[in-house]
Amino acid sequence: MRLQAITWERLGDTLAERLLDLAPADGSAWPRIAFDGAPAARPGDLAGRVAEALRVRGRSSLVVPADGFLRPASIRLEYGHQDTEAYYSGWLDTGALWREVFGPLEADGTGRVLPDLWDPATDRATRSDYVELPPGSPLLLHGPFLLNHWFPLDLTVHISLSAGALRRRTPESERWTLPAFTRYDDETGPGSTADVVIRADDPRHPAWNG
Secondary structure, eight states, X not given: OOOEEOOHHHHHHHHHHHHHTOOOTTOOSSOEEXXXXXXXXXXXXXXXXXXXXXXXXXXXXXXXXXXXXXOOHHHHTTTOTTOHHHHHHTSBOHHHHIIIIIGGGSTTOOOEEOSOOEETTTTEEOOXXXXXXXXXXXXXXXXXXXXXXXXXXXXXXXXXXXXXXHHHHSOGGGGGGHHHHHHHHHHHOHHHHSSEEEEOXXXXXXXXXX
């Protein structure tokens, strides 16, 4: 895959422009975009940039962190605090995401979305208020392993790190998660299946497939 150098600022602006005309294939009024990447790749930062670029263009959006829909610790950590299999396939409460986020954004949905459900730091419900997302306003979901779940996504953005960069930028206390990302690359191939691929080995100088 041929990649071109770009700045994060231009990425935010370019993706926002693309979203202005993005029409969901299933007739939904709300484009649904995934910013997929390991925590070390900081996909939430790009989602935030795109949201701000949309705002200055007069378009609202909703940034939703996938880690706001993690399962309670009693379930996530049932097999220990460093179980790679659970981290890969059992931490995310996909049922809650379908019910509270994707369901309301279907073609016959209400647009009434819960932006988060569970705080993994306190291991308690967040009690956030529902948000009424106006028609045409994109959902910007960010987090790891997002291409594994058959979510109804209209655009997928994957922020890629080489194995070396991922290890360097992952805190030592979290390096037990690294085999999960190797498995994700092997089984899902986000670097070849995502609509937009961004290589961010050097966080100051990203490159993308345009």
